[in-house]
Amino acid sequence: MEANIRVVSFFEDVAQERLIGTLIDRIAEDAGVRQRRLRREARVAEPGARVHEQFESFVKQRSDELSGPDVVLVVAIDCNCRRRNERKRQLEDKIWTRPRKGKKVRAAHVIVPTEHVAFCLPDPHIERWYIADQHAFNDVIGAGAAPKLPAYKCERDYYKNMLREALIKAGIRPILGGAEYGELIAQKIDLEQLRKADPAFESFEEELRGALKLVSSGLS
Template sequence: MKRIAAEETIAVRCRVRSAVGGHPRAMREFEAYQRLWERGLFTGIPDVLVVAIDTNCSTFAQTRSEIEEATLDELRALLVTACPNPHIERWFMADLRSFHRVVGYEPALGTAKCERGYYKDHLKDAVRRGGHPQTLGGIEFASALVEEMSLYRAGRADRSLKAFVDELRGKLRSG
């Protein structure tokens, strides 16, 4: 979000409400956030509301639809969905050239796999092969990877990433 906003010369302040626990918990947390928002516990209305949930081998369209259906009418026009297919770790490796520049190793991803833990393990292995100690399983490189990656190349490699980038950029431009 910060990178795309910077490219659009728009200042953003990101507030993460929940970032752990998987799909069911993310949906519960999103619904809880909306209930609190309805009660006025958050001041104002957000400019953009990003809900990010892995597809977990469901389809991008199904996951996006589930999020949209759970969104209050008053917030729907602000919604941007980030639905990594199947998992966020795949997005970090979507631009292999930049991944190599940051981590020091270029993993061979092959065709998309739906298997649980596949991309987490692939990311951990790539970080280890790049000569780095195991700390957060590769997520510690997230900011550097996002800054370095070609969003064009990454979007060509992963349609769910392209959909998020395009939707967010569109919302920021129209806001």
């Protein structure tokens, strides 16, 4: 009997949880990991609080279990107009200790192989992924509902407002701002289209595939 793989995720908000959670299932299936082997667990950050501090607290609280050989850790936080590598480094510093010359190094929070961690960092915001594949959006919301995806724009709430307005025009009252359709859109979205729209997705996909295969082979 094959051992289960635990995918433990930290999401910045419910919009990420609904869309990325389903994308995790799709990537795992494409990587040859049977769905029955996946045990997905998620923590969604509380709104209005500093997400990086919440993530650090999450890592501290669950350090023992995150170190398990059966665990893949997914860290999902928007880039917010920062470069992916910069945002990734900030989050890595919440997990591992980096020695700094001439400075005392604090103990690492958790001993987890870097290869077991995948960083999902939508650039600039997760709402852009919701509308990245207009065919998928129209299939879920209705013909002609998808807004035209503009060139990359770094502006607070720009894509969030665009998603919300598109749903309102389609006659939908988006109580969760569109997150209520995240799972359905993720089931239909063309992954190649998403890779082209945001290279950050491709980076996440590669990291997750590698982590799943490594953990799977170690449990065989």
